[in-house]
Amino acid sequence: MSFCKNHNGNFLYLTIPSFSETGLVNHGFTSRLGGVSKAPFNSMNLSIGRGDDPDAVKENYKIAGDAIDFNPDRLVFFPQVHKNDIFVAREEDAGMGFRTDRPEYDGIITNVKNLPIATFHADCTPIFLLDPIKEVVGVVHAGWRGTALQAAGKAVLKMQEVFSCKPENILAGIGPCGGKCCYETHKDVPDAFISSIGDEASDYFTPFGEKYLIDLAGLNRFILTRNGILEKNITMSGICTCCNSDTYWSHRATGGVRGGMAAIIMLR
Numbered sequence: 001m002s003f004c005k006n007h008n009g010n011f012l013y014l015t016i017p018s019f020s021e022t023g024l025v026n027h028g029f030t031s032r033l034g035g036v037s038k039a040p041f042n043s044m045n046l047s048i049g050r051g052d053d054p055d056a057v058k059e060n061y062k063i064a065g066d067a068i069d070f071n072p073d074r075l076v077f078f079p080q081v082h083k084n085d086i087f088v089a090r091e092e093d094a095g096m097g098f099r100t101d102r103p104e105y106d107g108i109i110t111n112v113k114n115l116p117i118a119t120f121h122a123d124c125t126p127i128f129l130l131d132p133i134k135e136v137v138g139v140v141h142a143g144w145r146g147t148a149l150q151a152a153g154k155a156v157l158k159m160q161e162v163f164s165c166k167p168e169n170i171l172a173g174i175g176p177c178g179g180k181c182c183y184e185t186h187k188d189v190p191d192a193f194i195s196s197i198g199d200e201a202s203d204y205f206t207p208f209g210e211k212y213l214i215d216l217a218g219l220n221r222f223i224l225t226r227n228g229i230l231e232k233n234i235t236m237s238g239i240c241t242c243c244n245s246d247t248y249w250s251h252r253a254t255g256g257v258r259g260g261m262a263a264i265i266m267l268r
């Protein structure tokens with residue numbers, strides 16, 4: 001089972017079938033299609049602070065909010081710094097995303113209903129989490145640094161610690177990111193994986209000339225399973241953002257001049 005493609009007018013966003021089936025959440029991973037931003041942010045850009053017209057970004061949030069069914073004014077999100085700190089969002093944090101004095105976090109979890117949480121992506125791996133028993137959701141941003149720091153595993157641990165979630169109940173979705181076909185790095189990256197994760201990480205990179213090709217999605221799936229998530233409960237999008245940069249934002253394919261996509265989830 002893969003992610004499901006949804007269209008609302010020109011707006012394309014992805015959802016995870018196992019998440020939708022619970023009836024507990026509104027969620028989506030946005031694409032770069034169906035917004036109002038002008039080049040080079042055309043057209044669906046949800047990243048603030050990259051130079052796009054703030055009015056266009058605001059309209060994009062409205063388009064995404066209408067389709068996915070969340071109130072953008074209540075969004076909780078943070079500047080992302082490629083670390084593994086996980087924020088526990090409470091009702092009083094509603095609207096935190098648009099405040100200027102926010103701390104930095106690469107992952108968010110919450111059990112508050114009607115409180116949308118989001119992380120932003122353009123090649124870095126989005127990880128969605130949902131415990132349908134305890135009714136807890138999470139999103140994580142993991143590029144290679146966040147993956148080496150096992151940010152997704154840290155989010156699972158935090159769900160156990162704060163909300164007494166059982167990993168075997170947790171559903172996960174790993175969205176579009178730089179694929180093993182395209183995500184090329186120097187040796188420092190596989191070295192960081194081995195030193196932090198162990199020798200098992202070597203299944204998720206292959207030598208490519210002087211460099212290496214990295215399977216970020218596969219490695220994040222491994223990290224989740226090592227933290228007790230069942231393989232059958234993990235949905236992979238199988239989409240490479242670099243190969244599909246006309247549909248998804250890719251930092252690498254655009255040379256960094258780009259908008260951003262959001263991984264958004266909210267308990268109903």
Ligand SMILES: [Zn+2]
Pocket residue numbers: 178179180181182183240241242243244
């Ligand atoms: Zn690719």
